[in-house]
Amino acid sequence: MSRFRIIIIAVAALAWIVVGLLVARGPQPEIIVPAEVITKVGFLNISNTMISAWAAMIILAVGAFLATRTMKLIPSGAQNFVESVIEFLMSQLEDIAGSKNARRFFPVIATFFIFILLANWMGLLPFFNAIGKTEDIGYHLFHEIEEHHAEHKPFDEEIAHASGWLVDDTGIGLVRPNAGDAHFSLGASPETPVSPEQALDKYVVFLAQTFVDFDPEDHGAVDDGHGGFEVTAEMLTAAIAALNADPDAPKLLDGDHDHGVASAALGDELIVGGIDFPGQKLALIIPLFRSVYSDVNNTLALALISFVMVEFWGFRTLGFSYLGKFFNFSGLIPFFVGILELLSEFIRIISFAFRLFGNIFAGEVLILMLTFLLPFLIVDIIYGLELFVGFIQAAVFALLTLVFAVMAVEHHDEEHEGHEGEAGHDNMESQGTPGQ
């Protein structure tokens, strides 16, 4: 490749990154491991991963219905596509499990594969993790301070979920590029507790810093030795004045001793009953859609289904002699091996659940972080990688369930022979077509 061409590519890549940073940079992501609850129906929490799972189910059901509504002997269009997918999966299954077992396991294994694949790839759509309901972190922080005040309980640790973005939206919102972000820190620990009154002062100064570029150092902020600073009466008065000067900045609402938090620095001169955000809010967008398997509950559910199906096939084929695999009293070593086998069955559930969750959650975090750090070019490459990971993880889940199912339905005697080096052991080979 000529030097000129390399320079052109490098400049184009750099320009792509710069444009991304200017127009498409996401706000600093708030990584929340558990799936966010969107709404509650009775005792049931409806999380964003559940909504995505339902969306995937609807797409599959409607897609299958439409593709097979008018089936023809010589397929075309959607029917052709669906048939080729099914044929491909069937050939892979037959290759590993043999034709008899393949037909038996196919509905479950193919459902696993297709559903996981669709769920993983759907998670890469642009509106995932981008559109959601606004959760007011500004109100949430004041509410926490109010609660501690009512209970006369000092803060001995930082407030959870104390970070947010500056957003205009209320209700349903979109994660805007280049939204400012802010993190409220109390500097609290069990050794250095912070009273609710001190927390209020720190919060007012934080609001002034975030919304009106108030600089505490101009008002004699001195490090208190824990990375924070002591809020003085003069600093607090200046911060309130700065907030009041800007019509769009948050406003402190008057309170009284029964309903409100008094200031530590100003005493009864300042009792705050609430905070009003007339302009931008400090909020987080809780996404309505999030990748289904970035939630460990969903991967665990799938792992349990896989476990139950494998055991079901094992019992159905071998009857109660299936238990002989785990409880073998013919000698000490077989007994020990059986117990290990039994433990392995349960470890598989954890292994299944965390493999899928780990891969998908890590991919999601990676994309969110890179959208913040280096949007466009690098994220595009990672999207490609995530397409591959989504596919491979669907294949891993389906294939391992299949292999464990094949191992479960094989007779113990066959297995024993196999351990002694006989070729007959291996169902993956003996029952399969010679695909090598």
Added chain:
Amino acid sequence: MAKPERGGWIAPTAYLMGAGWYFATCIVVGILLGLWLDSLTGLEPLFILLGIVLGLTLAIGGGIRMLLPFMKRFGGGANGASGGGE
């Protein structure tokens, strides 16, 4: 080496990735179980050592059981796993 058949790389890749996670899970679960029992009984470091031994045994025992069929199926017979990249 024979040319891979259509999609022939998927099964071995997926299988090995699955086996890798199985090893890791066994060891991590063994250690966490040991730590938990230690904190419960105060017999530190007895259970963490037992947990490590159990985790490793499960990982190696279960791993061999998972990999033997793999080597037979994908490993190219007598050459073991040398042809694993089919």
